Amino acid sequence: MRKVVQTAVFFLLAFFSLSAAHAQQIDAAFGGGTVTAPSASGASGNHSAQSLGGGAFLGFSGDFVFKNNVGFQAEVAWRASQNLYQGFQPYRPILYDFNLLYAPRFGKVAQAELLAGFGGESIRFYQPFTTCSAFSCSNFVSNNHLLAHVGGALCFYILPIIFVAPEAHAYFIHNNEEFSSGHAQRFGIKLGYTFAPRD
Numbered sequence: 352m353r354k355v356v357q358t359a360v361f362f363l364l365a366f367f368s369l370s371a372a373h374a375q376q377i378d379a380a381f382g383g384g385t386v387t388a389p390s391a392s393g394a395s396g397n398h399s400a401q402s403l404g405g406g407a408f409l410g411f412s413g414d415f416v417f418k419n420n421v422g423f424q425a426e427v428a429w430r431a432s433q434n435l436y437q438g439f440q441p442y443r444p445i446l447y448d449f450n451l452l453y454a455p456r457f458g459k460v461a462q463a464e465l466l467a468g469f470g471g472e473s474i475r476f477y478q479p480f481t482t483c484s485a486f487s488c489s490n491f492v493s494n495n496h497l498l499a500h501v502g503g504a505l506c507f508y509i510l511p512i513i514f515v516a517p518e519a520h521a522y523f524i525h526n527n528e529e530f531s532s533g534h535a536q537r538f539g540i541k542l543g544y545t546f547a548p549r550d
Contacts, residue, residue: 375416375418376414376415376416376422376454376545376547376548377413377414377415377416377545377546377547378412378413378414378415378416378514378543378544378545378546379411379413379543379544379546380411380412380413380514380516380541380542380544381409381410381541381543382409382410382516382539382540382541382542383407383408383409383410383431383539383540383541384408384410384428384518384538384539384540385404385405385406385407385408385537385538385539386403386404386405386406386408386428386430386444386535386536387404387535387536387537387538388402388403388404388531388532388535388536389402389404389531389532389534390402390404390531391531392531393531393532394530394531394532397528398527398530398531398532398533399437399528399530399531400531401436401437401529401530401531402530402531403444403527403530403532404535405434406431406432406434407430407432408428408429408430408431408446408537408539409428409429409431410426410427410539410541411427412424412425412426412427412541412543413425413426414452414454414464416452416454420453420455420456421451421452421453421454422451422452422454423450423452424449424450424452424464424466424468425447425448425449425450426447426448426450427445427446427447428446428447428537429443429445429446430443430444430445436476436529440476440477441476441477442474442475442476443474443475443477444472444473444474444475445472445473445474445475446470446471446472446498446522446537447470447471447473448466448468448469448470448471448498448500448522449468449469450466450467450468450500450502451466451467452465452466453465459508459511460508461505461507461508462505462506462508462514463503463504463505463506464502464503464504464505464506464516464518466503466520467500467501467502468499468500469497469498469499469500470497470498470500471495471496471497471498472495472498472524472527473493473494474494474496474529475491475492475493476491476492476493476494477491478490478492494529496526497524497525498522498523498524498525499522499523500520500521500522500523501520501521502518502519502520502521503518503519503520504516504517504518504519504541505517506543508545511545512544512545512546512548513543513544513545514542514543514544514545515540515541515542515543516540516543517539517540518537518538518539518540518541519536519537519538520536520537521534521535521536522534522535522536522537
């Protein structure tokens with residue numbers, strides 16, 4: 352989990368530093384929430400009787416917005432604790448996406464965020480032993496899927512550079528046979544900081 356967070360932070364910082372000269376606003380946020388998805392009993396076709404939903408999810412996001420309210424956003428969310436797959440295999444889902452962003456301001460106290468983009472789902476299945484390669488060691492194997500993402504948030508500025516935002520996301524996951532469905536929703540709230548506020 353630490354490597355995922357470090358990688359996400361690295362890419363977000365690189366993303367922002369390359370774009371900072373042209374951006375009018377730069378935001379970073381941390382939040383929590385949950386994922387809902389069809390129940391295990393709702394599985395059909397090639398889908399397994401296992402729901403992706405449930406549990407607490409944590410996440411990081413960052414964006415930059417140009418003068419015309421259009422920008423880019425990236426985020427990652429992961430289940431805070433491991434769950435049991437089919438009652439015996441520890442696993443953790445991680446969802447990440449890269450989005451186009453439309454972020455109109457409503458005065459100085461509110462801003463909408465409308466998102467659409469692509470990303471991936473990484474399902475980490477944990478093992479009771481560690482395997483090593485030339486570059487790293489791990490105690491899990493990953494199963495990865497592409498996904499499409501749409502989402503939105505409404506940011507309320509409690510201070511000129513601090514905001515709180517309820518958020519909702521929908522994921523459409525390609526070939527997600529490990530779970531009962533190829534779609535899931537994430538709902539939560541995030542606390543954010545604006546590094547370069549718009550005038």
